[in-house]
Amino acid sequence: MSITIKIENLNVKKKELIKAVIFDLGRVLVQVDTQKLWDFFFTNYAGGDVQQVLGRIMADPMMMQYSIGRIQTQEFYQKLHDEYRLGLSYEEFVFRWCDIFAPMEGMDSVVAQLSGKVKLGLLSDTDPLHWDYICRHYPLMQYFPKPTLSFQIGSVKPSRDSYLAAAGDVGVPPEECLFIDDLQKNVDGARAAGMTAIRFEGADPLQNQLAEIHLL
Numbered sequence: 001m002s003i004t005i006k007i008e009n010l011n012v013k014k015k016e017l018i019k020a021v022i023f024d025l026g027r028v029l030v031q032v033d034t035q036k037l038w039d040f041f042f043t044n045y046a047g048g049d050v051q052q053v054l055g056r057i058m059a060d061p062m063m064m065q066y067s068i069g070r071i072q073t074q075e076f077y078q079k080l081h082d083e084y085r086l087g088l089s090y091e092e093f094v095f096r097w098c099d100i101f102a103p104m105e106g107m108d109s110v111v112a113q114l115s116g117k118v119k120l121g122l123l124s125d126t127d128p129l130h131w132d133y134i135c136r137h138y139p140l141m142q143y144f145p146k147p148t149l150s151f152q153i154g155s156v157k158p159s160r161d162s163y164l165a166a167a168g169d170v171g172v173p174p175e176e177c178l179f180i181d182d183l184q185k186n187v188d189g190a191r192a193a194g195m196t197a198i199r200f201e202g203a204d205p206l207q208n209q210l211a212e213i214h215l216l
Contacts, residue, residue, distance in 0.1 A: 018196065018215060020172040021114055022148075024157075024181040025124035028200045029111070029140060031102040040096055057084060066127050069151040073128055098133035106203025111143050113216050121170040122147040123163070123179070125156040146170070157181070158189025167195070178215075180206065 026032040057063065060083075066076045077093050080086055086093065114120060122144040124131075128151055135141050148166040155161045167174045174194035181187050182200040190197035198209055210216040 017176055018118060018178050018213065019176040020119040020121055020167070020170040021178045021180065021210075021215070022121035022123050022166050022170065022195075023111070023144075024179075024183075024186065024200070025122060025126060025134070027104075027182040028180060029104055029107050029122070030134065030138060031104050033100050033102065037096060037100050064156070067125055067150050067156060068154045069128075070154075076127075094129060097129055101130075101134065101137070103138070104203065106207070108140050110203055110207055110210070110216070111140060114210070115143050117215065118178075119170045119172055120144055121166050121177070123157065123166040124148070125150040125162075127151050157183075157186040158192075160189070160193050163190050163193035163195060167193075 023029055057080075062071060062076065062079050065071045066073075071079075074090070077090055081088065081093070088096065111120065120143050122141075124147065126134075126149055131149055131151070141147075146169040148162070148169045150156045150162070153162065153165045155165070157163070163174060163179065166179075167177050170177065177190075177195045179187070179190035179195045179197040180200050181190065181197065184199055187197040187199045198206065200206060207216060
């Protein structure tokens with residue numbers, strides 16, 4: 001009979017049934033300050049009300065197209081440049097687009113402690129520019145030999161396909177995966193795909209939750 005441990009209204013399977021831990025990237029493994037990006041772009045270059053312009057760009061289909069690999073980086077830049085009057089060179093655009101990340105305190109230690117105990121996976125809705133930057137600046141990524149990235153698989157969370165792809169990349173059935181994300185909709189999506197899932201609220205709470213199920 002399976003033993004479960006209850007964590008914040010979530011029945012988490014015992015250690016022996018968790019073979020892989022799959023992490024979200026932004027606001028879990030690294031901090032993300034998108035407001036810094038929007039304030040720079042649209043206050044200095046787009047003109048008009050920042051929130052109004054932000055609403056337009058977030059609703060623009062090209063954002064999703066870039067995230068799922070339907071358009072390439074140069075085309076994405078050119079569309080932003082033309083539509084929102086950015087007035088930025090390509091090099092300056094790349095710098096500003098990627099200058100939004102910072103270390104997530106405590107997460108290097110959590111991942112290092114898990115390494116060798118379970119398989120480690122990463123499931124992220126990201127784009128080629130952000131991923132290249134993260135790989136070059138965050139050694140933490142070395143722990144994830146086969147990351148699952150939206151621009152490579154052509155889907156984003158909470159699509160069931162995303163979670164199944166992540167499980168496939170770690171070589172573990174969804175029922176034996178623990179998924180960690182900061183957004184409740186993505187946690188719910190992982191559970192619907194058969195995974196155990198925890199909503200991320202910081203490195204210390206996560207470490208305690210993992211210790212309760214004897215993964216740390």
